[in-house]
Structures are given as C-alpha cells and as structure tokens.
Amino acid sequence: MKRRTFLNRIGSILAVLGLTEAEWLTLGNRYYYALAQPSPRKLALLIGINQYPKIPALSGCLTDVELQRELLIHRFGFQSSDILTLTEEQASREFIEAAFLDHLGKQAQAGDVVVFHFSGYGSRVKLETSPDTMQNALVSANESQIAQNETIVNYLLEETLLLLLRSLPTNRVTAVLDTSYSAPSSIIGLKARVLQESPEAKLIAEELDFLKELKTQKSRSTPTVLTTTSSSKQSAREAVFSGFSAGLFTYALTQYLWEATPATKIQVALSHVENSLYKLGSKQQLDLNSTQKNQQEALLVENLLPDSNIGAEGVVRAIEEDGKTVQLWLAGLPPQVLLYYGVNSRLTLPTTEQLVLRSRSGLTAKAQFFKIEGATPAQVGQLVQEAVRVLPKNINLIIALDTRLERIERVDATSGFAAIAHMSTVVAGEQPADYIFGKLQQTPSRYGLFTLDGELILNTAGEVGEAVKVAVLRLAPKLSTLLAAKLWRLTENEGSSRLAIKATLETISDISSQALMQRQTLRTEISEKSLPTDAINRVSTKSRLIASAPTPTVPIGSRMQYRLENQSDRPVYLILLGLKNNQTATAFYSWETPQEPNTTDNKPLFREVVIAPGETLTLPQTNAGSEWVIPGPAFFSEQQLIFSTAPFNATLAVLNTANYPTPDEHPIAPLLKSLDVVQALLQDLHNASFVKTEMNGTAADSYILDVNNWASLSFTFQVV
Template structure:
C-alpha cells in the first residue's frame, strides 16, 4: 500500500526494539575467539533499504526490488538483524520525503553509539545543475542526486527535480550517534545518454536535471544547523562510516538478468560473497572479491569503490556473520516436512543460470540441529528452488531460516553461448547473423539486446559512446563488427574492418566463440565457497621480489576439523581499496599451491589472458619424476611453474584483464591432459604454458574428469546421463582475476 507521512511515522513508533545476537557452532579456536568477544549483549542493528523499479514508461528498472530482498535476507539470516529493525521502501513509498523521514525516524532517532546501521539504495542516480550561490565549492556547477519515485514535481517548473541530493545523504549519515554506518549505493551518476550499455540496463539517468528542489536545499540547511550544535562535528565534516558504491566516477552501474530474475550487478555479487564468507572479512577484501565477479559481465568498465570515513571498519557491516559457516541458500517456506522452498542466495549468477535438477544441499548444523539433512532440487524459478527431503528416514524437523550448503552440483552437458545482437544492426544484418550462427555448435541461441540474459554481444565498435576523457580503441576500425561482453566491453582482437559482411564476421569470430564457451564452462566449476577439499592457492609476483598479490582458499572444512598451519603460509597480502588487483604488463608471476588434505591431489591451471587467448599450464613429468604428473603430495606446498625447469609465467603485454582457474581434484585429469598433450602447441614443444587452439574441448574434458572423480551413485541422482554430477568433496576451482596495466 502507499503510506502517507502520518501513517508512516505511526507505524515506525509501533515497532519494537529487539536486539540481534550472534551464535552458531564452531570448532576453530581462532574464529571462536572472535565470536566469544561478541558473545556479550550485542549492539542494535538497524537498516533502511530503498529500491525503485517504477520510474515511468521507457525508464523502468527491473532489479531494484530483488536487491532489497537479497539485502534484507542477508541481514536477517546472515548478520542477525531482527526483521522489525529493517524498513524497506519500494515503489511509490520511496519518495524523497519518505526516504528522508525514514532515515530520521528509524535510524537517527533510534541509533545509539555503537549500534550498527545499514542504508541501501537501488535505483537511478543523476547529475543536477546548481546555482553557484548554493554550492560555490562545486566544480562545473554539478551535484549528485538519487532519483526517488516522485522525482518530477507536480505544479513546479519542469526544470526542477525532487532528487535526494548526495550532500543531504551525507548530512543524514553525520547526524547519527553511531559511526558504524555502512551505505550500499547500487546506482551511478555519470550518464552515457543511453538506457542500455551493451545488453545491460544502466542505473544512470540519461539526462541532467536543471536544478534541485528548494525544499531539499532548505532541509540541508536545517541538518547543517543541527550538526553545528554537536561538538564532535563542529570542527570538521567527514564521510560517515563507509560507503560502498557500485561504480567509479566516470562509470555506470548496471543491472544483470539471470534465469528468471533481474538484479543489480553489484548488489548480487556483494551479497553472494557475503553469504559464503566464514571468517572476519575486511571491507576492502569484500569489495575486491565483488569486483572480480563483475569482470565477465562488464570487463573493467564498472569497478566498485569504497569511500572511507573517519574510521576504517574491520569487518563488513561492522559485524561477523551470525553463523560461522557459509551457505548457498536458506529455507524460506516449508510446505510439509518433505517439500520445501529455498532461496539460492549464495550461488554465483553464472552458475545459477545452469544449475540443474537433482543438485543436492545439506542443512547447516547447529547445537539444536546437529545432524545435516540432504535436500534435492526438484524445480527452480529464478532464485527460488523447490526441494525435497532425499531420505524419508530423516525425521529431524526443518524450519524457515535454516541455512543450506551445496553438496552436489549438477550441470547440463549441452551448454552453449547465448548471443545478443546490437540494437543498431539493420534487419537484414540480424537475419544474416542469425543464419550464420545457426551453423556454429558453440552457440545455443541468438536474440536482441535487452530481451534476456546473454553471454556476449555481436555489434559495432564502439558499442557505446566512449567516456569524454578516453579515445576510441582503434579509430581505423570504427563501425567494424566485433564481440563484446554483456556490458559492452570489447573482447580483445575481435573488431573487424569497416565494410566487412556480417556473415564473414561471424565466420571470422568462430574461434573467439569457442574461447568464450570455454570460459563459461570453466566458470561453472568455481566453488571456493562450497568446496570441502582443503587447499589454498596464492598468486605471487616475482618482481622486484616474491610478493603475494591474492590468495584463495577453501574454508568449509575448517569448521569440521582444525588443520595445523603449513610452513611458509602467506598472510601479508595487500588488497586495493577499490576495484581489481593491478599487475604490470610483462610481470612474472607464480602460483603457490597448498594441499592441506591428508591425501595427494592433482592440479590444473587454465584461463584467458589479456590478448583474449585461451591458455593452459601442462605439468611436466619432470616435476616429481613420476608418471603421476600434476600431483601435490599431502600436506605440502607446490610452486607453479616448477622453479627447477627455469620457466616464467609472464603477464601479457596487452592492457586488459586476465582470469585464471586453478582446478584441484582428488583424481588425476586424465582426459584433459590427454587432450592438452595431443594439441599442436604441445606437440611442437612450445613449453608447459600453451596457447590453446581447442579450448572448448579442453573445458569439456575438465568437466568429464571432475564428473568421473565424483562418481555419484544412482541412488542419489538417478539416471542423469545428460548432466555432469560434481561432488564438492572431491574438487575445488579457485578463480584469480586481475587487471593488466
């Protein structure tokens, strides 16, 4: 329903003040120490979540309500917020006055020193012209705004906008009695003059507003006068708490479409990562992991940012998760004790789109529910999944809010690329392109941009207008056909010359499509959060001396048994405050692989470099002077490339981004190594790091090897001969993404 101001405030006053608490079972002493510290009465946790889809015909967004739902579920089930302490404003409720009133009444008037406060906004942002008289310090006479549902004011000049100004939001934050404030802003202000960037809808208003509402400026004046009366704010103004923004200053935030749902790209990646973390996570680490998930969608065109306040928080949202075990989902309804509905909140979007029937989950154990129950996927609609209790003999009750973890991942054997056609293509070009793609087995479907989720876009260069401060990549090829990411980032070395026939372009791009499909298939195996194979991998640079850049490790087993530290474990890793880790062109790298298990494991490294080439590392037999190549003994550390062979892993000389997958398994990669060793590059003895001419075949072999290593019995998955069935106990795929500069 639509609330007026009086009803809104009356409702606020009727809600109780119930404190959240932290709990859960954990046997890891180090993590237990953190939870014991927080075992005392916890601070109150308050949240205001705003999401607006409805802006008018041609302007509506699609994923903002999903953002609010994901954030709310995360705060309740993962960080211990009480439902009555979270206000959500969506649609017509999210007026400028409504948002500001809720901030004052729900957050400012209730929050006390030490309390935790979260503010989230998903919707349009924009730029607003302002008279220098009101903002003499603003360069170029522009200020930032957040577009509410009532942005256009009736009975006012058309040039007046009713936006919530960024300065107002900062003043509201400074007015809180607590410094533990986190603002999550899944919006952007920089406009490219379009509603789509590639295949993704953007969250920047396409036009600049003429002037702010005078009532908004008056409200700012009132806030400033009130702040002057507060001693600790009288000397200086500062950014309150920490602000997590979806994109940089000259970038746009975008929405992704999944299979049956839409969401903000930033919010989805952020909340998905936070569902799976198991230990204290610094904010910059959280942001870096989130940025990596955005790369396959938008390249480096959208990199989340953080703005530090007066104090740097140690943990995301200033809190530990309320349960020290990560999760891939949560029970949201119980039809009966054999049939339930899950919300799949912790699964990456690219994997969720291919998540198959018969996949299995287990309930997270607690002191009250010590025995995990197995639930099997029967159907899925977007983020919601219908599951059944696998074993009727399990009689332990299931309840709403219970977390579940991935046990078995089923993936279809027939995965193809979905290609969107640039909206600027003429009808005859669309017909010819669709016809040409029909003969390419790597492509499963062809559609128009904006229709549904796509893996890449066939279009012109530039696909969108470049930022004013940047030059086009190749002025000689403007107008040529090429392949782009869903967010409009050009795939390296794919732009053809002007005048090329589109059928010829599709044929020329055939090898690139095989690389993209390989990248998609490798990405479906990533399971850092859910793997129960104990391992760790550190990416290191060798220049000027060996230094760690990034570390990935599985953590789920840490809660089942304590593992002694491995000698030489790296802990001194510097993470950038914003965006991706950056690596200089031509740098020398190495991977430090740590096998923490009680048995030998096998490894494989594949990926895509900044030239757009598919690569793989083929372990030489000389590593251990054994026929079992690519093996790491129990409880040992191994370096790749193997130092004794005098090989360097050198970063490509082309600026861009690279993604490598380190895949570890309890069983050897027999099929994959056979395919690699039969490749022309290996036969020509070009060294262990190969440029693949058959990336799709290599990727399919990886899935076959992991399927064989899992060996799931038919009593669980039936006769699923059309699926790869992977057991999280037997493999771990750790992804490394970095920007080459």
C-alpha cells in the same frame, strides 16, 4: 528533528501511500518499542525504485531490496521488524529522508549495526550555491516537477545522504549505493542506472534547506560507503538473469556475503565482488568511501556482526504441508552457476540431512529430502550448503543481438550462429546472455562482439561493409574459446568446496615475494570452527600483504607465481586455465620427455601437477628455466585454478593430442582445443565424484560434481 515536524514533512506522502496519521504512528510505535531491546541492535533502511513517472523504468531494483533483506535476516541476524523497505512511489525524497531520521536516527545507539541500501537512478545536478560544479544525487520516485517553464528536480543529494550517515551515533554503519552518476559512453549493453544530467534543471529548495540544516550538525560516525563505480566513466548496470533482473553489484555482493566468513576483510570482499562482476560481463571498479583509518583492512565482522561463522548457499524459506517439500532461497550460489543449477543437485541442512533439488524458478527452488524415512523435519530459517552440483552437458554460449540491428541483419545473424555448434541467440535485454553481437557505434557498417557492458572485445571488429553471416563465421574460433571459459567458470566453488586449499598469487623478486591476491576454500573443518571475537580480530601478518586495490595491477615484465597449499589429507591434482582480454585461452604447461629406447625425437608430454597432503607448491617451480614473466602489451587476465582428488586423465589425453608450445617457451602459454580440453576436464571432475553411482538416471546427460572432491578458485588481474 521533532516528531511534529517529521509528521508535517511526510503528511503529503501519507496520502499517496494510503496511510492515515494514526496508522503511521502505530507503525512507528513498533520501532520505538524496540528501543528498549538490548544492544547491539541491527537496523536497515532499504530503498528500491523501478518505476519512475517520467523516465524509462528500471527492472532490477526491487530484486536488489529482496536480496539485501533476505541476506540481512538469514545470514546476519536482523529482525524483520527492524528492516524498513521503501519501494516505488514510497521512495520519494521526502519520505526517504523522514524514514532515515525516524527509523535510523531516532533508534540507533552506540555499537548498533546500521545498513542503508539504495537501488535506482543516479544523476548530477547544479546547485545555485555552486553553479560551476555538478553534484551527485540519487533520483527519488517523485523525481521532477515542471513549474513556470523550469524543471525542478526533487533529488536526494549524495552529500545529504553522507551527512545523514555521519549523524548516526555508531561506527558500524554500512551504505550500499547501486547507482551511478555519469552516462555510459557506449549505447550497447546492459541497462545503466544513470539519468543524463540536465544543465537547466534546478534542485528543489527544500533539499537545499535540509542540506544546510545538516551541515550545522556534528558528525558522530565514520560510515563505510560501498559504491558501484570508482570512476566517472563507469556506470552501475543491471541485468536479466534466470527468471529475474537485478543490479550486478547488489547480486554479486550479496552472493559473496552468503558464502563468506565474517573474518573476511572488506577489501578482500570487494576483490571477490569485482571478480564476479567481470564474469557477469562488466569491469565495474568498486569504490570504498570511508574516512575511517585502515577501513580497507577492517573485517566484515566489525560492521555486520553475523550470527555465525558458517556460510551457506541459501536458506529454507517455507515448508509445504506434507513436510517433505521445502522452498529454498538460493541467492548464495554464484550467479553464473545458478542458471545451470540442475535438478537432482543436493544441499545439506545443519542436521546433515540432504535435500534434492526438484525445480527452480529464479532465486527460489523446491527440494525434497534425499531419504525421507527418519529424516529430521526442516525448519524455516535453516541455512543450506551445497553438497552436489549437477550441470547439464548441453550448455550453449548465448549471444544477444543488439537491438540496433535491422530485421534482416537479425535474421542473418540468427541463421549464422545457429550453424555453429553450441551457440544460441536472444534479443539483447530480454533474456540472460553471455556476449552481444552488434554494430560499432562509430562505424555502423562494421560488426563486432561486445561484453555485456558494451566494451568491444579486441580483434573482433570486421571490415566496413562485411556481411553479417561472414562476420559470424569469422568469430567462430573466438566463440569456441569463450564457451570454454563459460564452462570452466561453472566449476567455481570457493565457498562450498570441502577440499582444503589455499592459493596466493604473488609477484617475486630476487629478495622476496609479495602477495597480490589470495583465495581459500571457506568450508573446511578448520574454517567452520567457531572463533572468539579476539581471535577473529587477530589478522595474520602474511594476509596483510594482499594489495589494497580490489583488482590488482601488475606491471609488464613482472615475475609471478602461485603459492599453492594443500591443507587436506589427500593428494590433489591441478589444472590452471586462463582467458586474456576475453579473447585468448591460456594454460599452465608442465612437461616431461618420455625416455623411449632407440628414439632421438621424443615428443614432450603434458604431465600431472600433484600436491601431496600438507605440502606447498609454487607454480611454476622457481628456477630460471620456468619463470612466469608477464609479457606486453597490457591486458586483463582471468585465471581459474581447478583442483581434484583424482587425476585429470581425460584432460591430459586431449592436451597431448594438440600441437602445444615446446618446453622452452613460457610455462603459461596459449591453450589449443580449449573447448575439448574443458569438456574433458568436466568429465574428469564428474569421474572423481563417488555420488554419481547413486544417480544413474542423471549421469548420462549431466556432470555430477561432489564438493568433497573438487575446488575451483578464480583470480583476475590487470597488466599495465
């Protein structure tokens, strides 16, 4: 499109933004000057819209833009001048398309890296050219206008965006769409980024004309498009976190990319993101839209070209005048951990200096040098890696009360939950929460427990007419199990652990085994060595066995095992805990029967699972007596493998007081006293940390975990 045409198209928008044509030209000149810079360049266009003129506001889209911008600059080496952000009223359809053509279309060259991001409402609209079908569309900031009793919608068609992406002359194009197009079936749960379609709405003629023009152009690239959902029945969600709101998909994706190494495959990255989404209360199934051959096997390095192979939990954003206090951006910490990331946690600079966390507000924190004398001054842009995680011991399960509850129902529910240990309540949508207590949509006189995306947890619905306090009391045992799962999720540290562990979930047959999912600690001596590009591109044959679906499915009756590799120089001890359907806790049981004289009824005891340095262990051991066979009916499983350099003495002591299954039962079976077990496990991890002796004031009411002494890897799969 010619420059004059471009300016004509955005003329009306400039007035809204308060920019003169001369100011826009000056802004554009900066981008044109950059054309002379050496390739490959990295360009990004980031769109975020919270406030819409005529429809309810969203709350996390501007945070999404900030999350992406900080990631691209500090983790992937984008220049801030090469990142164009359009937010709120700037993000009209006309301006988005014009900015795409000018900022990306005119600048991108072969081999350049391009990122496009959109956070906002999505919807569906009929086109006059095909009235029998609905088309996906992104809802722009100036979404509609009324003319002669007809609603004209000013949407950006998804098809238009895809054609724009394909028009770019480089194959290193990635688009992230944190939006959706179909309204959720449940009215309970997190806010959905979808605007209900209107059969009477008509798409503005200018968009149809632009689409027609784009269809005449030749495609020059095969972009990678990451979308929040792969099913029309699912919706993109956003949530309230600790001091901020964000899209679940954007937060989970950017958090993983902070910690990940560039040699990670895109599909493996999506597996991690889906895993994270599940822990945030959503079963969104992500979609990878690309016509490029073997795109699922492509490496992140091919699309984003990161500056280094070293991941991080955050970055230094600013340094205060005294030079002793630094401001950190901590978007690399797992979302479930950030909320409880305690004062005195430590992070390491590339100079090996340690920073001690003093305060945190949302994603930003203030920290000071652990030892100020002789410390090398920090610099803005330095990455920081987790060294010590401090977690409070008094963590509650947070239950959000559905806003549809009557006032008296909320009062009774608040009173009921307050009577249960380690429980607290908030109003849904106002503060971070773990689950929702509310009414069933079909039968409002019944109460149940829901995930944050509105899915009723199995076997939590009560009888018709049940009193609120009775319903809460009935849920107490399940709430204890869910709190236990919340606590073990706080140990996850695949990105930051310094303990070299690799775990592979496999299905097995009489002939061979096939890997479904693989997890490996990323920050070990071997993984941090800089690798040449050709070495990164050589992917091992074994890793190619990992399933193509982000969350693998396992048929009922499958035989399964974990293959665990201790790549460290120390023996490691292992605990495996699990959660089925957000309802039942499970564990792996390894047994021994003590041989005591003059005793015929010896009680079998739970024993340590230990892996020697450099050794590989299959769990359970491959023999007929201890096979792990997946039972029916269908269920969703989350499992956490927790490794430590010290024995789990306290954990085993609690396990051995329970009426556990007998040895002839399945090796993975229900976990009794789950909350007691997990609290003991956290104490064992605390005891394994040598650094706690330096933090006597913190140790009494906190767990202090050293990344050198533990690793915690998470697996999820669907049984069908």
